[in-house]
Amino acid sequence: MVLKPTSAYVRExxxxxxxxxxxxxxxxxxxxxxxxxxxxxxxxxLATGWVPWVLAGGVSLVLGASFAGLTFLGHxxxxxxxxxxxxxxxxxxxxxxxxxxIAPRLWIAWHNRVHHGNTQRAGVDPDAYPTLEEYNKxxxxxxxxxxxxxxxxxxxxxxxxxIGFSIQSAxxxxxxxxxxxxxxxxxxxxxxxxxxxxxxxxxxxxxxxWPGFLFAYVLPMGVANAxxxxxxxxxxxxxxxxxxxxPLLNSLSVTLPRWMEWLTLxxxxxxxxxxxxxxxxxHGRVVRALIVARWPERYQSMPxxxxxxxxxRTGRVYxxxxxxxxxxxxxxxxxxxxxEQDAQRVSVAACVxxxxxxxxxxx
Numbered sequence: 001m002v003l004k005p006t007s008a009y010v011r012e013x014x015x016x017x018x019x020x021x022x023x024x025x026x027x028x029x030x031x032x033x034x035x036x037x038x039x040x041x042x043x044x045x046l047a048t049g050w051v052p053w054v055l056a057g058g059v060s061l062v063l064g065a066s067f068a069g070l071t072f073l074g075h076x077x078x079x080x081x082x083x084x085x086x087x088x089x090x091x092x093x094x095x096x097x098x099x100x101x102i103a104p105r106l107w108i109a110w111h112n113r114v115h116h117g118n119t120q121r122a123g124v125d126p127d128a129y130p131t132l133e134e135y136n137k138x139x140x141x142x143x144x145x146x147x148x149x150x151x152x153x154x155x156x157x158x159x160x161x162x163i164g165f166s167i168q169s170a171x172x173x174x175x176x177x178x179x180x181x182x183x184x185x186x187x188x189x190x191x192x193x194x195x196x197x198x199x200x201x202x203x204x205x206x207x208x209x210w211p212g213f214l215f216a217y218v219l220p221m222g223v224a225n226a227x228x229x230x231x232x233x234x235x236x237x238x239x240x241x242x243x244x245x246x247p248l249l250n251s252l253s254v255t256l257p258r259w260m261e262w263l264t265l266x267x268x269x270x271x272x273x274x275x276x277x278x279x280x281x282x283h284g285r286v287v288r289a290l291i292v293a294r295w296p297e298r299y300q301s302m303p304x305x306x307x308x309x310x311x312x313r314t315g316r317v318y319x320x321x322x323x324x325x326x327x328x329x330x331x332x333x334x335x336x337x338x339x340e341q342d343a344q345r346v347s348v349a350a351c352v353x354x355x356x357x358x359x360x361x362x363x
Contacts, residue, residue: 001338003244009275013290021287025280028082028265031073032092035066042066043216047208056215063216064223065263067099071228072265078108081280094193098200099217099224102169103193109181110172116277120250122241122318126172126179129237129316135327145327150233150308151316152326160233161226227264234307235270238314239300240335241321247274248295252336253288254304268304298338 042063045051051059074096076082077089093104110126118124122131129149130141148164150157173194176182182190205213234254242250254268255261261268269284276287291299302310314333315326325332 001249003242003246003249006245006247006275009247009291012294013275013287016290017283017286021279021283022276024080024084025076025082025282028073028076028280028282029092031069031265032095035069035073036095038066039063043204043208046212046216057219060215060219061223063220065227067220067224068227069263069265070096070099071224072267074104074107075111075267076265076280078104079112079277081278098197099221100166100169101194101197101201103173103190103197105186105193106173106176106182106190109186110176112277114181116274117245119245119247119274120236120239120241121243121245122321126181127168127232127236128241129318131241131318132320132325135317142327145316149316150237150311151314151324152329152331153313154328157312161229162222163225164229165225165232166221230304230308231264231267231270233311234304237316238307238310238324238336240337241318247271248291248298248300249338251300252307253284253299253301254307255301256304271299271301300336300338 042059046056046059073082074093077096078093080089083089083092090104093107097104097107115125115127120128122128123134130138130145135141135145145151147154147156148159150160172179172181173187173190176190177184177187201217204217208216231254235252236250239250239252248271251271251274253271256264256268266281266284267273269281269288271291272284272287273279273281275291279287288299288301315324315329315331317325317327319325319332322335322337323332324335
């Protein structure tokens with residue numbers, strides 16, 4: 001299969017897209033006060049005893065969903081798809097990433113520049129799982145991959161969903177300079193910004209008490225992590241490593257019911273997002289139709305539930321660019337690849353020791 005860089009797809013698609021899709025989706029900002037009101041009311045209800053403790057878990061679920069909703073809004077905003085001005089982007093991004101305590105400057109460098117510019121490139125993309133060589137060299141990677149990451153049909157893979165984004169964000173903050181993501185001065189500023197966010201949550205814990213804080217922040221963060229990581233892990237971790245940044249090969253879009261797509265700001269249109277990151281994902285369906293019309297044999301998509309099941313069954317170490325290995329279990333599986341003979345399906349090839357293949361219809 002001949003790989004194409006992102007620019008090759010963009011050159012062909014951009015002239016066919018209507019001009020308004022490239023304008024900032026300012027109405028997305030209406031989500032900001034909605035989530036902030038939900039969060040304020042939820043925390044107040046827990047702090048003042050408006051709701052009985054037997055219902056506190058339900059409040060935590062709602063708070064976690066709003067934390068995740070803010071994260072999706074912050075992601076789109078910091079790409080410039082909601083507001084164009086630098087100050088406006090940073091301000092909205094700071095508010096949206098407050099639950100995860102991520103400094104906007106770190107996110108822009110880590111996600112926008114390095115991840116988008118080097119998607120699934122071994123040793124460069126900070127979001128890619130390790131190669132076999134990296135795995136063998138690092139005891140820390142072995143622990144995380146073998147015991148905390150999803151895969152190998154291990155139930156403890158749920159840990160990555162519940163705390164994965166928080167752990168990754170903290171790691172990137174502390175190692176930003178070492179990984180060449182931020183220069184030393186910018187990393188110090190990012191540390192200060194994240195420290196101020198942490199001080200906000202610590203202050204809240206002192207004011208409402210630790211039992212209330214458990215339901216107002218700790219449990220909601222588990223919910224928010226699970227929602228966000230459900231997308232992050234499926235967007236690339238089943239895909240091959242690539243030296244050429246080809247989004248139709250190294251990225252996967254996931255589908256959800258329409259109402260869930262609306263609540264998550266259409267984040268599942270991820271192939272589309274990697275082609276036009278500065279475009280609001282509300283236009284993902286339009287971009288998808290154009291991709292499928294031109295490259296039906298390349299476009300890859302599956303329901304998010306089946307993508308998560310595939311993650312659970314496959315390994316997380318790249319034995320080579322197109323083979324995922326589960327090191328503790330010895331199972332090897334092929335990565336996702338377009339099935340050029342059948343324009344309507346994508347599949348994960350059968351694992352060497354697995355009883356059956358995972359093949360999912362394009363929806």
